[in-house]
Amino acid sequence: MEKETEYFAGIAKIPYLPDGGARDVMCFKHYNAEEVLMGRKMEDWLRFSVCYWHSFCGTGTDPFGFPTHHRPWNQGSPMEAAKKRLHAAFEFFSKLGVKYYTFHDRDMAPEGLTLEETNWNLDEMTDLALQLQNQTGVKVLWVTCNLFAHPRYMNGAATNPDCHVLAYAGAQVKKGLDIAKKLGAENFVFWGGREGFHSIHNTHVAAELRHMAVFFKMAVKYKEKIGLKCQFLIEPKPKEPCKHQYDYDAMSVIGFLKHYDLDSHFKLNIEPNHTTLAGHSYEHDVVMASAFGMLGSVDSNTGAPDLGWDTDQFPMDIRNTTLVMKTIIEQGGLQPGGLNFDAKVRRESPDLEDLFIAHIAAMDAFSRGLRNAVRIIEEGTMSSMVMERYSSFRHGIGQKVEDGSASLEEMEDFVKQHGEPKVTSGKQEKYEAIFNHYI
Structure with a gap:
């Protein structure tokens, strides 16, 4: 077989054309290799x-x-x-x-x-x-x-x-x-x-x-x-x-x-x-x-x-x-x-x-x-929200859990001192709405 054989005749190197129309499918509209x-x-x-x-x-x-x-x-x-x-x-x-x-x-x-x-x-x-x-x-x-x-x-x-x-x-x-x-x-x-x-x-x-x-x-x-x-x-x-x-x-x-x-x-x-x-x-x-x-x-x-x-x-x-x-x-x-x-x-x-x-x-x-x-x-909107959600692990008993130095006895003492935890919203819908903003 000769090396010069062209199997994809009529197709040139695919260009980057960001302004291409809906029917322009033989070009990149978003992939710009050097960007x-x-x-x-x-x-x-x-x-x-x-x-x-x-x-x-x-x-x-x-x-x-x-x-x-x-x-x-x-x-x-x-x-x-x-x-x-x-x-x-x-x-x-x-x-x-x-x-x-x-x-x-x-x-x-x-x-x-x-x-x-x-x-x-x-x-x-x-x-x-x-x-x-x-x-x-x-x-x-x-x-x-x-x-x-x-x-x-x-x-x-x-x-x-x-x-x-x-x-x-x-x-x-x-x-x-x-x-x-x-x-x-x-x-x-x-x-x-x-x-x-x-x-x-x-x-x-x-x-x-x-x-x-x-x-x-x-x-x-x-x-x-x-x-x-x-x-x-x-x-x-x-x-x-x-x-x-x-x-x-x-x-x-x-x-x-x-x-x-x-x-x-x-x-x-x-x-x-x-x-x-x-x-x-x-x-x-x-x-x-x-x-x-x-x-x-x-x-x-x-x-x-x-x-x-x-x-x-x-x-x-x-x-x-x-x-x-x-x-x-x-x-x-x-x-x-x-x-x-x-x-x-x-x-x-x-x-x-x-x-x-x-x-x-x-x-x-x-x-x-x-x-x-x-x-x-x-x-950084979503990452800052996630950081805030886990903020309790950046100080006090949470920091001890984070670095692996906490004990079950300390968990018990903390609860006796602070009582029932206040349950906070996971805000799932808010995260999803913000994510969709970027799509």
Whole structure:
């Protein structure tokens, strides 16, 4: 295949046109990469990334229908198609104007008949990826290994009851870490797609959790051995495909990491669509992970709550993006993580321009969220109200509770001296009204 092949003919680099009209969907109206907000460029606050699997490997299939996305790059032998796909992807990254992409090892290169053949395929494809990275300046936000699609992983990978399968997963992750170093990946993600169970009757939960912890510790040791300088991330998900997955939500993962003394080596990659599947609000796991200093990156998508499954839609709700960006600003940014669009155009959106329209709209939605969050933080109205609500912890017995020096005896003495507390309003409606002022 010639390098000059243009897959998105007729589409130029997407411009910033803040005065664009309602029908102008092939331009950014809010994302201005170079604009400085709170001392940092917009592109550095947002760190947008395009995911390889949905955008370039996806075909529009679902459990009830055949492919609807017939991409020109998915033609030829497996390796020929892989090379076409990679060229198409970098053309897209460059025209969209993003600096990062993410991929699974099996997205980049097809699996061979043996591990050796598979690794050869991956070596050849990542040689080409490195060449294209150097030509375009686009970087890898994170790499991950697909430890869930192949039949060998039908009972899990790191939690599989057969150690032979666990060993294969270990060999695959070893190669994945080598590739991450080769391509200069800034993060490496572990998503336990089948690390869980469907029936408790045939599952030794304690053993599986212990084996998964050992698996992560082996990865940490190998990362240190090869001098890989990247952040390790775990991505929570409550269900799908397993009835119950061990990485159910942010707090489940944080508890697991702390229990097995892994919390200093890992942070979390939060996907809000997964958060809502766990029964939480959109921003919940982003906020909870950040509260523990464990928010490392965000897979920026959304779901359809009325469907109840992982629909991986592009995020368009400004309320949601504002809440996420407020949390990100308050923790000082996401670097070396970012906002990765783990989202797919709808089955009913097969046109090539739909890939651009979806990403542009989502990038604008997060840009609007960023601007809103900056106003909320700079004006300080809501933060001052929150500080006042907790003001009793800044002096006296409250200060002793805050610094951990209080005792139950002191609690009793305080109540005897001051009597019944005066209950104050939480002013929830007032906070919501003020928040809406910024949307």
